[in-house]
Amino acid sequence: MRVVLIGAGLAAQRCAETLRALGHDGPIAMYGDELPYDRPPLSKAFLKGERPDVRLKPDRWYRDHDVDFRQQRVTDLHALTYDTALIATGATPITLDAFPHAHTLRTREDAIALDEALTTTRHLAIVGAGLIGQEVASAAVARGIRTTLIDLDPNPFDALMGPGGGHHLRRLHEDNGVELRLGNPNTGPLNADTILVAVGVRPNWTATGPNVFHAGDVTGSAHWEAAVTQGQSAARRMLGLQPKPEPAPLVWSDQHGVRIQRVGDPRDATPNGDLTYSRAGRLSAVVLLNEPHRVRQARQALKEAA
Structure with a gap:
């Protein structure tokens, strides 16, 4: 089975990784601008002047596991030969015409x-108080x-912390x-010498078809753990296996020295205080502040409440 x-x-x-771990020994071709790297440090360590190695795997991993990386941007599935495909093209930051010279933060080069x-x-003025805007504000x-x-x-802030928790x-x-x-942000001129626009992203090119799966930010789910579980689930489906039950989703952020972890989904939920x-009447989300040791406990509580 040829996988792209x-x-x-x-x-x-x-x-x-999951395909190889489950015994798939057929060809795998990966198309992209560069080898995969981890993005969370871009709004954290990189903005402290650090330059950690953010590659998800060393170059030799791709050779050792016979994954053919091709530095090529694909916008037409019909140009490829495959039996099953994953579309994981990510997303692109939204820009604003009002700030033509503003920074965005998505890639290593951006950081x-x-x-x-x-x-x-x-x-520094940050337009957009979502997760990226919050983390950059903390770093600045x-x-x-x-x-x-x-x-x-x-x-x-309710988007991360839950209704009323912001x-x-x-x-x-x-x-x-x-x-x-x-x-009501129009309360006077910004007078900022640097502007970051962080108002969200638009999913990149995608395609549909038989045996075509999707994962990551292109699906509209722009969180680290969602990309992990969706990629793993896609691999299992490619092999005709049922995906593993997914634990309650986890979103995390480091801001002003506080590790914030939200387990579960608080949308349309009632705060318990x-x-x-x-x-x-059932527990749907838990927000933890500097309590990483409680993530497993929170997930178990959510599982029991489901």
Whole structure:
């Protein structure tokens, strides 16, 4: 069985690893701009001036596991010969015409460019208070840079923390010196010498067809663990196997020295008042602050409540 993986990111990497681990010995071709690397350090270590090796696997892994990496961008499945394919082409940051010279943060090159710009920045404005905007704000104020975080949503922190729970994260940013313009950001000129636009992403090219699977950010699920589980599940389906039951989803972030981990899905849920959330009387999500040891316990509680 000939497998092609379109896109060379985390989802494609986990798909390739799972195929080989499950005994698939047929050809695997992976198409992308460069070998897969890990993105979370881009908004963390890279913005501290560090340059860690973020490759998911060393070059020799692809040789040893007979994964044929091809540095090529594919936009037409019909140009390839395959029996089954994974579309894991990722996503591209949304830009805003109002800020033609603004930075975005998606690739290693983006992170290096932003880090270098911050060395001379006096005032950073971040348009978009989602996860990337929050993490960059944390990194910037830690460097002593005046930082303004801007969003049309008056409660953008609820997306990570759950309905009504965002005030914990808002206070964390305010206590660390981040200036917030939320809900009605047009309250005067920015006067910022560096601007980051972090208002979300658009899925890249995709395709459908028999024996074509999808994983990662191209599906609209822009979180690290989702890419892992979707890539692994796609590999099992390619081999005619049932995917393993997925644990409650985990989203995590490091901000101002606090490890935030959200287990489960708090959307449309009712807050219980202790950073836990319920839906129809059943536990649906738990948010942990500097408690990584409780992730397994939270997942077990959510499993029992399902």
